[in-house]
Amino acid sequence: MSSRVLCVRLDATGDVLLAGPAIRAVAASGATVDVLAGPRGGTAARLLPGVEDVLVWQCPWVGLNPSPADPGDVAALVATLRDRRYDAALVFTSFHQSPLPTALLLRLAGVGWVGGISEDYPGALLDLRHRLTDDRPESERALSLALVAGYRLPAGDDGRLAVRRPLPDVRSLTGAPPYVVLHPGTSAPARAWPPDRFAAVARLLHDAGHRVVVTGAPAETALTGMVAADVAVDLGGRTDLAQLAAVLSGAEVVVVGNTGPAHLAAAVGTPVVSLFAPTVPAARWAPYGVPRVLLGDQHAPCRDSRVTTCSVPGHPCLSSVTADEVVRAVAAMSRLVEKVV
The missing domain is CATH 3.40.50.2000 (Glycogen Phosphorylase B;)
Structure with a gap:
């Protein structure tokens, strides 16, 4: 039985697309891969190869003008994630963001293994604390997290950005x-x-x-x-x-x-x-x-x-x-x- 893995990228369209190669690497393991995205990134997530389902949530700590934190909204997300029984989660972030608030919600939802890139001490929030000091492209940064978590792109996948094909006739x-x-x-x-x-x-x-x-x-x-x-x-x-x-x-x-x-x-x-x-x-x-x-x-x-x-x-x-x-x-x-x- 394949595992269920949640890939989190809570920003906008471009951010989600840049996480695409890392998400393909997770999917190549045979895992069922869902994506938790923000309202501005959900549609892009549905275009990514390897994604089974997309959950959309307005995160109060990501975006240009985020909504205030709502306890009821947070509780509803935690309940949804708990019901889906994810075995693992990878929290993809930009270099100036922390995965730790998201990791806390994942822990509350019962996700047994969580990985992210973090300069801050994560306590019990992360099982994998990946650290990077170089200025690599954001797509390679995300892929590096997948790699250290044990997920690799299949042979013939060059690691470039991609969307599902065929595309509409325009x-x-x-x-x-x-x-x-x-x-x-x-x-x-x-x-x-x-x-x-x-x-x-x-x-x-x-x-x-x-x-x-x-x-x-x-x-x-x-x-x-x-x-x-x-x-x-x-x-x-x-x-x-x-x-x-x-x-x-x-x-x-x-x-x-x-x-x-x-x-x-x-x-x-x-x-x-x-x-x-x-x-x-x-x-x-x-x-x-x-x-x-x-x-x-x-x-x-x-x-x-x-x-x-x-x-x-x-x-x-x-x-x-x-x-x-x-x-x-x-x-x-x-x-x-x-x-x-």
Whole structure:
């Protein structure tokens, strides 16, 4: 009888996708793998290969604006986890987070074995206290926890990000490939490239003979409409996450900030021109496992600050990047794709 393992990643879409290789390693052991995710990561968890079921919980210690801790809500989660009788759990976190609050709930739920990466003394909360001191990519960080817990990727799995296949047919939305995707929205204003620059790139790419597709969430339709104007296909608010993955999969190149769709592009193997604000380290959070060009001043005053709203006048880390630079980067990536094909 196979074991039941809970993999926990309570953040947003990109965070969950980055844990994907580690989760595949757990699934490769023959275990039944469920994921406990936050509301912004649950849909991504359902796209991951190897996942049996997804539980969604709003965690009060994760996210930009978490809800206050609710004793009843916590008790309900503990009861749900207890009913599912997990044999083990791995708590995946970012380098600046602690697994210990989650581990406490898992202990209360009767989970017999819990592993996490922790600099803090865990007492009886962790059976495996994994410690890392280097600046490795977040996906490799998560995979290292799975490895020391005894879970390994199967032969032929290269450890890159991945999603379930097949993806939906989105040609009725995009038209036939090739095309370039621009994704102007971000989850934090400090990571956003100016919208007028995205609009300029759309026009320059159109004038250079590229088909351009602009993507965005339902709350970003004004932004995508402005960027697309009369030169690009505007898919703002018109795709769910699986459809967005399919749109990105059909692209030659994706131009995007440090936000979830950058990691979704990596998960479908599409090259990325990354407009990367240095609020978090690019070594950890840049698109993983695909060809990429990183644009933005990585030594700007906001470096490693994790701010969500820029406090530096003029937003210099990204406003210093011109539309022409992005177009040149797209051209370089497009030539690379042609050589690979």
